[in-house]
Amino acid sequence: MKEMELKYGCNPNQKPSKVFVNEGELPFEVLCGKPGYINLLDALNGWQLVRELKAATGLPAATSFKHVSPAGAAVGVPLSDTLKKIYFVDESIEMTPLANAYARARGADRMSSFGDFISLSDVCDKATAQLIAKEVSDGVIAPGYTDEALEILKAKRKGSYNIIKIDENYVPEPIERKQVFGITFEQGRNELKIDNDMLCNIVTENKSLTDEQKRDLVISLITLKYTQSNSVCYVKDGQAIGIGAGQQSRIHCTRLAGNKADIWWLRQAPQVLNLEFVDGIKRADRDNAIDVYISDEYMDVLQDGAWEKIFKVKPPVFTKEEKLEWIKKNTDVALGSDAFFPFGDNIERARKSGVTVIAQPGGSIRDDNVIETCNKFGIAMAFTGIRLFHH
Numbered sequence: 492m493k494e495m496e497l498k499y500g501c502n503p504n505q506k507p508s509k510v511f512v513n514e515g516e517l518p519f520e521v522l523c524g525k526p527g528y529i530n531l532l533d534a535l536n537g538w539q540l541v542r543e544l545k546a547a548t549g550l551p552a553a554t555s556f557k558h559v560s561p562a563g564a565a566v567g568v569p570l571s572d573t574l575k576k577i578y579f580v581d582e583s584i585e586m587t588p589l590a591n592a593y594a595r596a597r598g599a600d601r602m603s604s605f606g607d608f609i610s611l612s613d614v615c616d617k618a619t620a621q622l623i624a625k626e627v628s629d630g631v632i633a634p635g636y637t638d639e640a641l642e643i644l645k646a647k648r649k650g651s652y653n654i655i656k657i658d659e660n661y662v663p664e665p666i667e668r669k670q671v672f673g674i675t676f677e678q679g680r681n682e683l684k685i686d687n688d689m690l691c692n693i694v695t696e697n698k699s700l701t702d703e704q705k706r707d708l709v710i711s712l713i714t715l716k717y718t719q720s721n722s723v724c725y726v727k728d729g730q731a732i733g734i735g736a737g738q739q740s741r742i743h744c745t746r747l748a749g750n751k752a753d754i755w756w757l758r759q760a761p762q763v764l765n766l767e768f769v770d771g772i773k774r775a776d777r778d779n780a781i782d783v784y785i786s787d788e789y790m791d792v793l794q795d796g797a798w799e800k801i802f803k804v805k806p807p808v809f810t811k812e813e814k815l816e817w818i819k820k821n822t823d824v825a826l827g828s829d830a831f832f833p834f835g836d837n838i839e840r841a842r843k844s845g846v847t848v849i850a851q852p853g854g855s856i857r858d859d860n861v862i863e864t865c866n867k868f869g870i871a872m873a874f875t876g877i878r879l880f881h882h
Contacts, residue, residue, distance in 0.1 A: 492517050500528045518661035519632070523645050524653035526630055530608055532559050534632040537610030538657050540564060540717040545612035547686050547709050550729070552612040553592040553619075554714075555604040560722075560737065562607060563599030564714045565730030566706075567592040574598065577758045579774065580622070590618035595730035597626060600751050601778045608632070608653075615640045623647070627775060634659035683877060685712045690850060690873040694862055697871040700848060703728075704825055704871075708850040711827025712879065718829070720880040723837075725752040725844060726825045732756070733844070741828070745837045749844040756821040756845075757785045757814060767803040776801070785809055821845035829879040831855040835864030842868045852878050 494511030508528055510517065519534075526534065533556035540561060544552035550566035567588030570580065578598035584590065589611060597604050609623060611633035620640035623631060630653025631644065644654050668677045687705050689712065700708075707726040714724045718736045723744040725733040733752030735744035757763060758781060766784070768777055780801045783792045789808060792798060798805045824845040831854045832838065838861060841849070853874030855861065865872045 492520075495521075497528050497531075498525065518658040520656045522636070522641065522654040522656055524630060524648075524651050526653040526655065529558065530629055530653055533557070533608035534610060534630065534655055534657075536717050537561065537608060538632050540713060541610045541612040542659070543685065543713045543716070544710060547713060548706055548729075551587075551589040551592050553589065553596040554610045555596045555599070555607040556610065557603055557607050560719045561596075561714055561717065561731065561734055562603035563596040563731055563734070564710065565592050565595030565599070566710065568595070568729035570594060573759050573764070576764060579625075581625070584618050584621050587616050587618045589613050589616055590622055593619050593622055597622070599731050599755060600734070602782050603751075605775060605778075615644070617643065620644050625774065629653055630655065632657050681716065681879075681881075683716070683879075685709055685716065689875045689877065692853075692874045692876065693871060694853065694858075694874050695865045695870060695872045697866075697869050700871055700873070704823070704848045707825035708827060708848060708873070711825055712850055712875070715827050715829040715879045715881075717881060720829050720882060722829045722879075722881075723748045724827045725749065725841075725846065726827070727752075727821075727823065727845075732824070741830070741833060742836055742840065744828075745832075745840045749840055752821075752824065752844045753818050754782065754785060756818060757809075760785075760809070760814075760817045762806070762809045762813065766806055769801060769803055772801065785814065787811075818844070823847050825849075827851070829881070831858070831878075832861050833857055835860045837861070838864040838868070838870065842870065846870065849873070850875055852876055 493516055494509055497508040499506050500508040537554045537556040540554050541552040544566055548566050552566045554564040555562045570591055578594045580594055605627050606629055608629050609631040614635035615633045616637050617639040620643040624643050624647055632655040634657055665680055667680050668675055690705055711724040711726045714731050715722050721738050721741055721744045723735045724731050725748050732755040733748040735748030738744040780792050792801055822845045826841050826846045826849045828851040831852050833855050849872040
C-alpha cells in the first residue's frame with residue numbers, strides 16, 4: 492500500500508488527510524482498527540525510540556506516547572513486588588521481559604499515559620497483550636504479534652483497537668521533509684547513535700559511572716531524542732520515571748520531570764501502598780485518586796462525602812513532612828538533558844529527586860557553575876557534546 496486515507500488531521504476540521512510514501516510502499520500494516528493522524532505520529536516516533544533502546548541495551552523495550560512525546564519508556568528489567576503492585580500487574584500473568592518493559596513504560600506516569608499509543612521493540616507476546624488489554628489506550632505498534640496476543644488485542648475496544656505491524660527492516664530516506672505554512676523544511680535525519688561512548692567525557696570530580704548508571708543515562712538520552720524540546724528525563728533501574736517535555740525554560744523542564752519522578756516514588760510509600768479502594772473502582776479513577784492524595788490538593792479525596800466513594804477506610808493525611816522524608820530515600824537516579832544546563836539551579840532541583848549522575852551536551856558559558864554545583868553534591872556529570880532537540 493502506497494498511501495492511506497485518514498479520517499482527518501490533527502483536528503476534525505483539517506481535511507483531507509492521508510499518509511503516503513513517494514516510492515515503494517508504506518512500511519506498516521494495520522491489522523485492526525483505523526489509526527488517525529496523531530496516532531501514527533506517536534506510533535512512528537515511538538517505534539524509532541524502542542528500536543534504538545533495544546539496539547543500545549540488548550533488552551526488549553517499550554514506550555507509551557501521548558501527543559508526540561513519551562510519557563514513559565523502559566527496557567525489560569524484572570519488576571520488584573512493589574513495582575508490580577503500583578503498576579497493578581495481575582499476579583496471574585506470567586511476565587516476560589517485554590511485558591516488564593511495557594509495565595514500566597506505562598507505570599512511569601499513569602496519568603499522562605491514559606489513552607496512549609504503545610510502541611514495542613519485539614513481537615508482542617501474550618503477557619504483554621494481557622497487560623495492554625486492561626489499560627485505556629489508542630493502539631499499539633510492534634514488529635509482530637503472536638496468535639494469542641493478536642486475539643487478545645483484537646477483542647479490545649469492541650474490535651476497534653488500533654494494531655499496527657511495522658516492518659522492522661524498513662530504512663527511511665536520509666533526508667526528511669515537512670511543511671509549515673506552505674514552506675517545505677528539509678534536513679538530514681537524526682541518525683546519531685547513542686551509546687556508552689557518549690559518556691566518556693566526565694567533567695566532574697566524581698568520575699565513577701557503573702554499568703547500570705551508564706545504561707540509565709543512555710536510556711534518558713535516547714528518550715530525549717524523541718521528546719519534544721526543551722526536554723529533561725529522569726531514569727532509574729531501566730525506566731524513565733519523569734519526563735519534562737516541550738517547555739520553553741530548562742529549569743521548568745527539570746522541575747516538571749522532577750515532580751513526576753517524585754510522584755512515581757511517592758506511589759511506593761507505605762501510606763499509598765496501604766490505601767484500601769472500594770470494590771469495582773475504575774483504574775483511571777484509582778490513578779486519579781492516588782495522584783490527588785499525594786498532592787497538595789489531598790482534601791479533594793479526603794473530605795467527608797468524597798472519600799467514601801473511593802476508599803473503604805478513610806486514609807490519614809500524607810503530610811508534607813512525611814512526603815519530603817520519603818522523597819529523600821530515592822537515590823541513584825540518572826538525568827539526561829537534550830541541551831546544556833545554563834544554570835546550577837537545574838542541578839539543585841535534580842538532586843532533590845535523587846539524581847546522582849547526569850549526561851548533558853555542555854557548552855554553556857556557565858559550565859563552570861554547573862560543574863561546581865555537581866561537585867558540591869558529589870554528582871558525576873558527562874558532557875556528551877551532542878544536542879538532541881526534536882520538533
